[in-house]
Amino acid sequence: MHDLIAITALGGLEPRVDTVAGTILSENPGLALASVHARMGHEDACRAHLADLLDGQVPEVGRTVLRDPEAAFWTGPDQWMVGAPFDTHEDLAAELKARFGDTASVSEQTDAWACFDLRGPGMAAVIELLCPINIRQMQTGDAQRTSIHHLGCFVLRRDPSDWVRILGPRASATSLHHAVLSAMRSAL
Amino acid sequence: MIINHPLLGPRDSSEFVYMGDASLIERPDPEAETAASDFVEYAYLRDNPASWLRELWFHEGGDRSWLVVTRNTVTHEISQVEMARDVARSKGRSK
């Protein structure tokens, strides 16, 4: 076991939590991520592996499969992001590569993203100040890529539905956090 | 503007990057005798119609698909949106 100490995307040793009027923004460093992109001609086999991993489900366009420990969402044609708890799945990419073999290209994405959970009664009002997603129509399980203050982000609507998970580029975590927190103070 | 993405449905054009005439898909044959002049035409000459134009848009803030958008440059009306990959295949492009 190596002895390097991880820091969070916001640069701290502990994840940051902010609460405004009962709505909570928490930094979530506990997510391992890997992209799975079907190889040309192996799309069906790739989907079969994905279904095998996710209790028979494959996320369709704009959707997630929310389950434990692995979950996944659609990111592009024949392309998905698979997530799992970091503590138990730090080697997610290697595990998936072993599972998918030559049917998919797998790429470690764990630290490409900063993950924030925004949860509470004011969630929708905050999202309205951040990105063009139609949050009032967005359902639990929906996943959309969008732009938050010029940052390409994924927004996933979780269960219960007062909860969204925002994945944004890790190097810009500070800017993203500032944007979300400013929107919370503004809207709530 | 709103672009009706074939997979994702209506999306704000601010999520896209624009690259102009979709004729860029039709890259000339570099082996052809006329390759030199074909490539000059390909790289430099574009029609600029005040009407319908097939254009390339990249969904940078979305699923990273290139799209071919048929748009009226005067009214901004959009009549068709296709996956550029499908268009490329239909033009005989392969590997």
Next chain:
Amino acid sequence: MSQVNRLDGGQIDRAASFKFKFDGKDFFGHPGDTLASALLANGVRLMGRSFKYHRPRGPLTAGSEEPNALVTLRDGARAEPNTRATTAELFHGLTARSQNCWPSVKFDMMAVNDAASDFLAAGFYYKTFMWPAPFWEKVYEPIIRRAAGLGALSMKEDPDEYDKGFRHCDLLIIGAGPSGLMAALSAGRAGKEVILADEDFALGGRLLSERLEIGGASALDWTAQTVAELSSMPNVRLMPRTTIIGAFDHGIYGAVERVSDHLAVPAKGKPRQILWRIYADKTLLCAGATERPIAFENNDRPGIMLASAMRSYVNRWAATPAHRVAIFTSCDDGHRTAADLHAKGVKIAAVIDTRAQAPQSFDYEVLAGAEVSNTKGRLGLTFVEVKLADGSSRTVECSALGMSGGWNPNVHLTCHQRGRPAWDSVLSAFVPGGSLPQGMSVAGAAMGDFTTHGALLSGAKGAADALGIKTADVPMAEDAPPKQAAFWFVEGAKRAWLDQQNDVTVKDVVLAHQEGFRSVEHLKRYTTLGMATDQGKTSNMGGLAIMAELAGKAIPEVGTTIFRPPYTPVAIGALAGRMRGMEFHPTRLTPSHVWAKERGAVFVEVGNWLRAQWFPIAGETHWRQSVDREVAQTRASVGVCDCTTLGKIDVQGADAAHFLNKLYCNPFAKLAVGKVRYGLMLREDGIAMDDGTAARLAEDHFVVTTTTAKAGPVYQHMEFVRQCLMPDADVQLISTTEAWAQYAVAGPNSRALLQKIVDPEFDISNEAFEFMACANITVCGGLRARLFRISFSGEMAFEIAVPSRYGDALMRRLMAAGEEFDVVPYGTEALGVMRIEKGHAAGNELNGTTTANNLGMGRMVSKKKDSIGTVLSERAGLNEEDALKLVGVKPLNRAEKITAGGHLMAAASPVDAAHDQGYVTSAAYSPEVGSMIGLAFIKSGDARMGEKMRLVSPLTKSEVEVEVTSAHFVDPEGGRQRA
């Protein structure tokens, strides 16, 4: 001062009082007041001076169409000029100043312009200040700018915050008058997602200003009930204080919500305003109508206003502009105002009706077939002169005059996609016509339905038609057919104002016509009619009517100008939103940022990244000291630099090598697994696009790097090639730039340092891991990492990558482990110095004009395969004998300076463009060489080694003698990096 003009009733909260200041004087008003209503209640009619002639002016309207009552609201950094007193909501402590007057609004020195009005007519600037030409900029314009104009900016930074937001709806309803409320009720009850926006702080539109009945009860009660019902619907969102400023493509609307403008200061964390982008499937425009003024001599005195505005002030705000009022009307609506004022106890001096068949009244005198021929009163109206039907004159004493020339539908937003309004001859007005913005329909007075019942009905029907729902039941209301005949101006009037904001009179329009400006667009630009911030909401029609008469045409033949966004002026801050200062764009921080900050690094913005530029230590007073030390220590032992910012793209798939072969001009197919190769990417026109390395981690897996600045565009280009040019290739791409913290470890002791970190099972000796090798390894006892043996500095060097979360720890570990080697962290400056010493091209050389041939890499372009840019790179013009070649330059006199951007001339040639031999792209002080050095593109440069040239900069008048050298100042044989 007491509120001498305050009446009973009204929709103000008399239980509370607001103290406010206007032009330094204290007044009181009530919640519910606007600044204009409160001033009128306090007997203040004079609120400002006009733009050009400095005429005393008061409010013409009671709404956002106001041309006159523009004040500077608030003071200090929050001072906002040109705010309409008619829409500014009163709050406790409000301060406002009148504008364009000195020393005071009552005694304005520049009012001399009014006396000189003969010289200031239309086209005055064009004619008067033509000669001598330099005088325009230096003399005339500054004087005119001082004399004309409105308020001035505070020149201080805006202390407020602004937000941007996004909302979606099935139906956007613009305007919450009777038609808008009825439409919202219909759509809301049908369960549709509705947004009802109104610029006013109270919903109800004209209903708030009238004494009307709806469904047998007062219209105010109906309004309150309706708003209450709408508020209870979760699918309906009421947005008062929100102006729809523009209709854009495909059902997108811009809206400014004034969140905090009714407060002295926004609450902490709250925005002053929000700029909303509303995505509306369907839109119903219920923007109402604006009353038309009448042009007559001296029709701009304070106290003269639209009759409907008077009705608003009296009914809604219980504030009368005066206690003795006359009405000048060409239609029945003026009589409604007279009746309402009379009912409130205001003395009606006379109703002057242009029609011979005017309705009579028992309550006040009606002068039928009469016209107002002139007015009196320097700072406010005192008398009007009336020409009676029999031709005789009569003076009517009054302190306010209401004008009623009929109503114009508010068609503005229907024009934003170039829709042209159509002429309605019954109303003598333009109504929405042509092609409306996508999804828009129009209801109520905006469509010409001027009765209350008509508005309710068309609102319900408009919502039903737009959404395919049932038309709701509509309560009964006033349904008198509108009678409005066209009456635009009184014959013979000259100094009769059409556009009060830009000071355009009837005479100006006549003059423009005489001088040949016959097109309505030309008229507009020559006279500036309708070109003020109000976009001529109260003036365009009058100007058109006069033009039509002069041309002997009907108004629709003359045509109309159309309106453009924004509907009302928008604060720049709202358009900027939060994109100000450091928040103009997102900032990207490297994995070692926290550590570098602790070390006291000086940071530089590179694209969006903040990178350590150098790391000063105690005793260093100049950046050069730090940079020279970092370079020297790296070349002597070992240095570490965070190079995470380079773009990293994961390229996988069976056709990955084939794909890179297409992408780079040099070959990649045969690159062995475990090896890295430099790659040069061309644009299709043969110009270099970007460079980087591609590391082959597996047969079907490469990691490609891009320059920091080009990471985004290169990724986009790669996706283009993949999807559009090679759609069947088995290639998958994903950016991994931020997933990995990557550090360059450079210098003769780099291997020794890394050997302390890399787990022992990985042999990184020169034999096992030679120059340009790459491998997946583990470090520090099992952390997955990637190691690349590549060198940008020319030294023995490695780049090591670990998952970003461990980047901070790895940097600290490298520093600790490197202590015995005197390890030094280095920043972008030292990085730049070393790459210039080594002759490596970077952004300055890959500058969008240079080819592989220019860069000295012409032979890299493979002729054996097709790649992007190969064909056009072979063009003769890019391969001339004397093509620019990348070389080095150094000064003959070591003390002299090499400046990037300087041009090179032969030793004995004139200094001019015709003799230009090339230019310097990068320059730095080289500790290794002991002088400044530069990289330069010089014609046939590779054949001119040793030539003495002159480096000139005519701009800075500098000239330095230089010698042409190889671009490789350090270790040209490359022995160090292979050691």
